[in-house]
Amino acid sequence: MRERPGSRVGTAPRALLAVLLLALVGGVGLARGEQAQRGDLIVSLDGHLSPLKLPREHAAPVAVELEGGLRTSDGAVLPRVSRVELGLPAQATIFTRGLPVCSLRRLDNTTTAKALDACREALVGRGRLQADVVLPNQQPFRISTRLLAFNARIDGHRALILHAIANHPPTAVVVPFRFRHGAGRFGVALVANLPRALGPYPHFSHFELTLSRHFSYRGRPRSYVSASCPIPKRFTAGFFSFARAGFTLADGGQIGTAIARGCRAR
């Protein structure tokens, strides 16, 4: 049985609080972002808005930077992921009016250069994606791909297409994400059912994605993602549910984690 003395923090040395504050300012401890574990599977998610200083009253152009993935605590082979859901902050808005769209057909089996040639005007983000390739009777190996994110419409609805390409071995994958609105505390969620076309071999492990695009519409500057920091005048910073990553596994299991981040008012 553990003895529960009263709170000891009230008497904690000021130095400890100073170190904590420094750690916060420096972002120490957030390098891997937030993590959650189910069995041997660990999910992690990190991210932030850039810039951090935003207007209180109206939305300003921002970039949403997200990084996360799956790993196993014992180094075992990762399970296959059948569905990915990325919740984005409620105070961020996605604006696509006037932004060209790209289609799955134009991106299928293209290199990065050809994808950009075909759809550069619809480019809204970049990143990296890693997956473990598990082939029968072989040791799994990791592939690292470059990611391009394109604005799209699928079945008449706003969407995002991720184009991933690896050099070794040469691999090109196109994954459509649909927008789902009213995703709980998150304003909008990007949802992808990983297509059967990916086959049984790639097991998703890690992603980094930055969504940002400036363009003009009817002569006015616009941003693919905009956000505000809606806090009262007496405060200089606010905290909010920033993002959530949820993964549905091929066996039906689910794992996910959410992160809270702050913004500063300007």
Next chain:
Amino acid sequence: MRRASGASRRRGWAALAALAALLAPAMAAAAEAPTRAEYVSQLEGICKPDAEATQRAMKGARSDISAERLSLAAGKFSKAASIFGSTVRAMGAVSEPSADTAKLSKWFSYLDMQESYLVQTTAQLRAGHAIRAQRLTARFIHNGNLANNVVLAFGFNYCSFKFSRYG
């Protein structure tokens, strides 16, 4: 081979009895100590109703702060702090898996800090010190994430820190 004399046999038995007396509490504790899975299940049983109560108590706290109703928000934080404190005390009364005591000790020290941050935030909101309350909230979130990392392998749900529960 020389046989042991009666006196030396008696000394041997006495030594064995003393050793048994010394080891008995440790052996009993080891027998009582739950496995990690049992411990997690017991703690989740304690945390679930309290996590739900915290969520109810904190409902609307963020909009209260946005609308500068700081004293109303302070009342909600105070309730959350009291729920948190009683939960941590109930958790502390549960026998721990013997292999995890060091890890759990670290976790409990983070939980103590969490409670303290809630209490301090309440006081600062009551006093109308918005910026101080804001700084404490940043520490509360950061400390909560550190606490989660310590017991990541336990796979807690209700006993882990989730920002979404606080308004």
